[in-house]
Amino acid sequence: MAGNKGRGRAAYTFNIEAVGFSKGEKLPDVVLKPPPLFPDTDYKPVPLKTGEGEEYMLALKQELRETMKRMPYFIETPEERQDIERYSKRYMKVYKEEWIPDWRRLPREMMPRNKCKKGPKPKKAKDAGKGTSLTNTADVLKKIEELEKRGDGEKSDEENEEKEGSKEKSKEGEDDDDDDAAEQEEYDEEDQEEENDYINSYFEDGDDFGADSDDNMDEATY
Amino acid sequence: MTQAEIKLCSLLLQEHFGEIVEKIGVHLIRTGSQPLRVIAHDTGTSLDQVKKALCVLVQHNLVSYQVHKRGVVEYEAQCSRVLRMLRYPRYIYTTKTLYSDTGELIVEELLLNGKLTMSAVVKKVADRLTETMEDGKTMDYAEVSNTFVRLADTHFVQRCPSVPTTENSDPGPPPPAPALVINEKDMYLVPKLSLIGKGKRRRSSDEDAAGEPKAKRPKHTTDNKEPIPDDGIYWQANLDRFHQHFRDQAIVSAVANRMDQTSSEIVRTMLRMSEITTSSSAPFTQPLSSNEIFRSLPVGYNISKQVLDQYLTLLADDPLEFVGKSGDSGGGMYVINLHKALASLATATLESVVQERFGSRCARIFRLVLQKKHLEQKQVEDFAMIPAKEAKDMLYKMLSENFISLQEIPKTPDHAPSRTFYLYTVNILAAARMLLHRCYKSIANLIERRQFETKENKRLLEKSQRVEAIIASMQATGAEEAQLQEIEEMITAPERQQLETLKRNVNKLDASEIQVDETIFLLESYIECTMKRL
Numbered sequence: 001m002a003g004n005k006g007r008g009r010a011a012y013t014f015n016i017e018a019v020g021f022s023k024g025e026k027l028p029d030v031v032l033k034p035p036p037l038f039p040d041t042d043y044k045p046v047p048l049k050t051g052e053g054e055e056y057m058l059a060l061k062q063e064l065r066e067t068m069k070r071m072p073y074f075i076e077t078p079e080e081r082q083d084i085e086r087y088s089k090r091y092m093k094v095y096k097e098e099w100i101p102d103w104r105r106l107p108r109e110m111m112p113r114n115k116c117k118k119g120p121k122p123k124k125a126k127d128a129g130k131g132t133s134l135t136n137t138a139d140v141l142k143k144i145e146e147l148e149k150r151g152d153g154e155k156s157d158e159e160n161e162e163k164e165g166s167k168e169k170s171k172e173g174e175d176d177d178d179d180d181a182a183e184q185e186e187y188d189e190e191d192q193e194e195e196n197d198y199i200n201s202y203f204e205d206g207d208d209f210g211a212d213s214d215d216n217m218d219e220a221t222y
Numbered sequence: 223m224t225q226a227e228i229k230l231c232s233l234l235l236q237e238h239f240g241e242i243v244e245k246i247g248v249h250l251i252r253t254g255s256q257p258l259r260v261i262a263h264d265t266g267t268s269l270d271q272v273k274k275a276l277c278v279l280v281q282h283n284l285v286s287y288q289v290h291k292r293g294v295v296e297y298e299a300q301c302s303r304v305l306r307m308l309r310y311p312r313y314i315y316t317t318k319t320l321y322s323d324t325g326e327l328i329v330e331e332l333l334l335n336g337k338l339t340m341s342a343v344v345k346k347v348a349d350r351l352t353e354t355m356e357d358g359k360t361m362d363y364a365e366v367s368n369t370f371v372r373l374a375d376t377h378f379v380q381r382c383p384s385v386p387t388t389e390n391s392d393p394g395p396p397p398p399a400p401a402l403v404i405n406e407k408d409m410y411l412v413p414k415l416s417l418i419g420k421g422k423r424r425r426s427s428d429e430d431a432a433g434e435p436k437a438k439r440p441k442h443t444t445d446n447k448e449p450i451p452d453d454g455i456y457w458q459a460n461l462d463r464f465h466q467h468f469r470d471q472a473i474v475s476a477v478a479n480r481m482d483q484t485s486s487e488i489v490r491t492m493l494r495m496s497e498i499t500t501s502s503s504a505p506f507t508q509p510l511s512s513n514e515i516f517r518s519l520p521v522g523y524n525i526s527k528q529v530l531d532q533y534l535t536l537l538a539d540d541p542l543e544f545v546g547k548s549g550d551s552g553g554g555m556y557v558i559n560l561h562k563a564l565a566s567l568a569t570a571t572l573e574s575v576v577q578e579r580f581g582s583r584c585a586r587i588f589r590l591v592l593q594k595k596h597l598e599q600k601q602v603e604d605f606a607m608i609p610a611k612e613a614k615d616m617l618y619k620m621l622s623e624n625f626i627s628l629q630e631i632p633k634t635p636d637h638a639p640s641r642t643f644y645l646y647t648v649n650i651l652a653a654a655r656m657l658l659h660r661c662y663k664s665i666a667n668l669i670e671r672r673q674f675e676t677k678e679n680k681r682l683l684e685k686s687q688r689v690e691a692i693i694a695s696m697q698a699t700g701a702e703e704a705q706l707q708e709i710e711e712m713i714t715a716p717e718r719q720q721l722e723t724l725k726r727n728v729n730k731l732d733a734s735e736i737q738v739d740e741t742i743f744l745l746e747s748y749i750e751c752t753m754k755r756l
Contacts, residue, residue, distance in 0.1 A: 043578060048733050053315060058733050060311040064334070068238045071334060073278045075240045075271075101277045104385050104454070105400060107287055107295040109258055110273050 072099035223251055223301045226662040231304040233669045238307060239278055242267065246275040250285060250299035257294050282336035283382075283458060289401070306461055308665065308739045313464050317378065324369040327351065329378070329459055337382050337456040340370060340413065374410045377498065380460040381409050413455055466502045469747055470494075473563045476570075477537070477544060484525065485533050489545065491518050492558055503754055505561045511552025527553075542566050561751045568654050568748035571741060575657060576625055583608055584616045588625065588648065596629060596645040617646060624656045651752055658745040665738050672731040679724050686721055689713055 048054075068074060074096075103111055223231075231251055235244040249265050250256060256264075262272045276297060279285035285299045310333050318326035327347045332338060338346075344366045351361040373379045383402035470493040478486035495518055496507035516530050525533075534556055537545035544563050549555035569592065577585035587606050591597055597605070603613045620626045631643040676683070689712050696706060713721075 041579075043581060046578060048730065048737060053319075054733060054736070056318075057311040057315050057736055058729060060314055061732050061736065062728075064310060064314075064330075065237065067334065073239055073243075073281070073336075075242045075274055075278065077241045101281055102454075102456075105402065105456075106277065106280060107289075107400075109295060110277055112270065112273065 070096065072096050224659060224662070226659055226666060227301055227305065228252060230662050230666045230669075231301055233666055233673075234304055234307045237669070237673075239275075242271050243275040243278055246272055247279055247284065247299055247304065250279075250297060251301045251304070255288070255296040255298040257296050261297070305662075305742075308735065309743070311736060312468070312739070313459065313461070316464060316467060317373075321369055321373065324351065324366055325373060328366070328370055328373060332379060332457060332459045337458045339453065339456055340367075343457065344370060371412050374412050374457075377410055377460055377463045379457050380463075381411070382456040382458050384454055384456070462502050465743070465747065466497070468743055469560070469564070470497075472567055472744065473544065473558070473560075476563070476567060480540070480542065481536070484523075485537055487520065487523060488515065488530065488533055489537070489558065491515055491520065492545075492556065494518075496558070503751065505751075505755070506546065506557040506559045509548045509555040509557050512554045512556065513552050515556070516553075561755065564744075564748045564751055565650070567744050569650060571744055572625070572648075572650070572653055572657060576620065579623075580616065580619060583612070584620060587613065587616055588620065591626060591646050592648050592650075596647045598643065598645055602646060621646075625653050627652065651749065654745050654749055658742060658749065661738050661742045661745070665735055665742075668731050668735050668738070672728055675724060675727055675731070679720065682717060682720060683724075685717075686713060 101110075228248060228251055232244055232248045235247045239247075245265050245267065246261060249261060253264070258269070258272065258276070261276075262269045265272070267275075276285060279299070280287065280297075283300075284303050285297050287295050287297050290296050313333065314326055314330050317329040321328075324347065327350055328343055331343055331346050344363050347366050348361045348363050351366075352359070355361065370379070381404060383404035385400045386403050470490070473493065474486050474490045477489045492507065492510055492515060495510055495514065500507045512527075512531055512534060515534070516527055519525070519530075531554065534545070534547075534554060538547045538556065542562075543559055544566070546557050546559050547554060548557050573585060573589060573592075576588045583606075587602060587608065590602065590606050594601075594605070599614065599617070602617060603610050606613060608616070617626065621628065625648070626646050627649050629645045629647045630637070631645060632638075633641045633643070689709060693706060693709050696709065
């Protein structure tokens with residue numbers, strides 16, 4: 001309603017002179033794409049400051065970076081299993097000092113729960129609120145599974161652990177995460193041991209194994 | 223927090239503490255105050271790791287906790303404190319200039335470990351200094367303690383809030399988290415310790431004799447069996463005091479650049495006298511009389527009282543208004559206008575950026591608009607004596623980068639564009655904020671580029687490290703020149719070239735980070751003091 005929509009020609013709603021373009025002048029082109037990612041600059045940056053202080057700070061910075069990586073505060077991500085276990089990795093591990101925070105200054109929930117991580121906790125389900133009868137049944141089933149996997153030798157350990165476990169299950173269920181981590185670690189070990197189908201105890205090195213002389217290497221073996 | 227700040231925090235945390243701590247830290251910065259379970263659930267990390275990460279972050283004063291209703295403890299991250307990690311080299315170097323190597327190592331240990339007890343600091347520093355000394359000499363604990371006490375007296379290190387001592391008859395269960403308190407008076411109180419001992423040199427022969435890898439060595443040496451006398455009293459580096467010192471340095475060098483060495487010395491004396499008496503956020507220092515200043519001038523300076531008075535009058539009359547006269551008693555009372563000084567420094571930074579980015583004619587227009595506050599298009603052309611087309615072009619360039627803004631003044635209530643004045647103006651606070659944001663972005667870019675360069679040449683770097691290790695071990699066992707030569711040739715000439723280039727680039731990127739951080743400091747101080755005033 002306000003004014004004409006411009007019969008044929010657009011009229012500016014403000015005084016074009018005020019912005020600096022003279023009337024009728026060709027306006028600059030409309031930019032149709034975003035500006036370039038690395039535009040050319042007419043003015044190159046000023047060179048960096050140099051001096052004793054700056055050099056010292058530079059060396060300090062690089063040194064601090066290296067030192068921080070070796071401090072106990074640098075928590076490394078647990079590496080995924082590599083395809084090939086490199087021999088040198090065993091000897092290139094950096095041994096870090098253990099750091100124990102002052103527990104008096106931290107909230108109580110920060111302390112790691114002191115639980116034995118040897119026996120697997122029989123519960124993965126998070127229904128800590130349910131009655132103990134259900135948990136006991138699940139416990140038994142789980143326990144049977146575990147026993148099959150682990151072999152008879154460790155049965156007695158598990159019985160003890162499991163009793164403690166069911167008692168503590170009535171507390172908060174946050175232990176599950178710790179358990180899962182512990183269980184995963186154990187399973188990993190088992191996997192490692194069982195990578196091949198051969199049971200180690202079956203094969204016994206003969207006396208002559210590896211002791212054969214290599215004098216006759218020029219002869220082909222059939 | 224802006225995206226740029228969060229990105230920079232993420233890069234810093236990752237470089238210093240690893241990825242797990244970075245994930246938790248960035249999540250807390252993004253979402254604010256959260257309890258433990260929610261953090262674990264939202265980030266998808268195990269509770270165990272979240273606890274470890276939070277312990278590290280709390281130790282380094284990057285995260286604080288608070289007990290809310292129903293006993294829930296919530297954790298909050300301090301984004302600005304994370305950004306301070308960029309400035310660690312500057313803090314350590316400053317301490318070196320003021321308190322030499324001992325002080326430098328004390329502050330370095332405090333910054334690396336977040337907080338430490340005094341006895342722990344003294345022991346670590348003495349051991350480190352002993353390593354660098356010649357054989358047979360050791361560093362005495364007493365000397366390190368003295369430097370520590372001096373640092374505490376000048377407020378460069380301060381006590382952390384501590385656990386309140388409750389009486390034994392406290393009924394009920396302990397609270398979920400301790401409420402740490404600190405008394406103002408106690409903040410710099412050094413506990414009475416009699417630390418007797420000398421630094422121990424770590425002997426390599428002992429390690430070999432043990433015959434076991436280091437990890438199997440007991441984690442606690444026998445020293446820790448004794449009760450630590452200052453248990454529970456932790457110290458941290460007082461970053462505000464360092465900032466105050468940097469600010470003073472900036473003001474002194476500005477005065478030296480503008481006037482001469484003597485006036486900068488006078489200003490330095492005035493600032494030194496008000497170090498402890500003025501709080502860091504005060505708009506100006508306590509008034510100092512000319513007589514006091516004369517007495518406190520450094521010993522080497524032999525200027526007479528009249529000359530000093532003349533200098534002070536000159537400083538007070540300067541249009542920059544660093545120094546102001548607040549009274550006539552005692553030969554003239556003078557103050558240093560800290561806020562005005564910071565504003566001038568921030569403005570100078572802006573001007574310099576405009577000059578380096580757009581050229582000196584743009585800088586002239588910028589300074590003009592700064593001086594006249596509001597100008598129309600036509601007036602800009604006239605005052606700056608620049609042809610209309612170019613002036614228009616430059617103004618629009620600066621406008622598009624947000625250094626200059628437009629102020630509309632309507633003549634009629636309907637704000638019709640043809641009947642409105644458009645005035646160009648510089649809003650210093652807004653421009654400073656914009657520039658600060660750009661600084662954060664540029665440091666993030668620098669860090670990323672450095673990491674990229676290092677990753678590209680990782681293989682080559684590892685190879686050169688191995689070769690150096692081999693050479694070092696061979697030299698230790700006494701090898702001939704020819705053998706060493708042969709080992710050195712394992713790295714070919716083009717590889718050596720590549721390593722040189724890499725080293726040069728990484729050094730340049732690191733040095734740039736340090737310098738951008740100086741600009742960040744100036745801009746942040748200015749913004750902080752302006753916000754306090756509003």
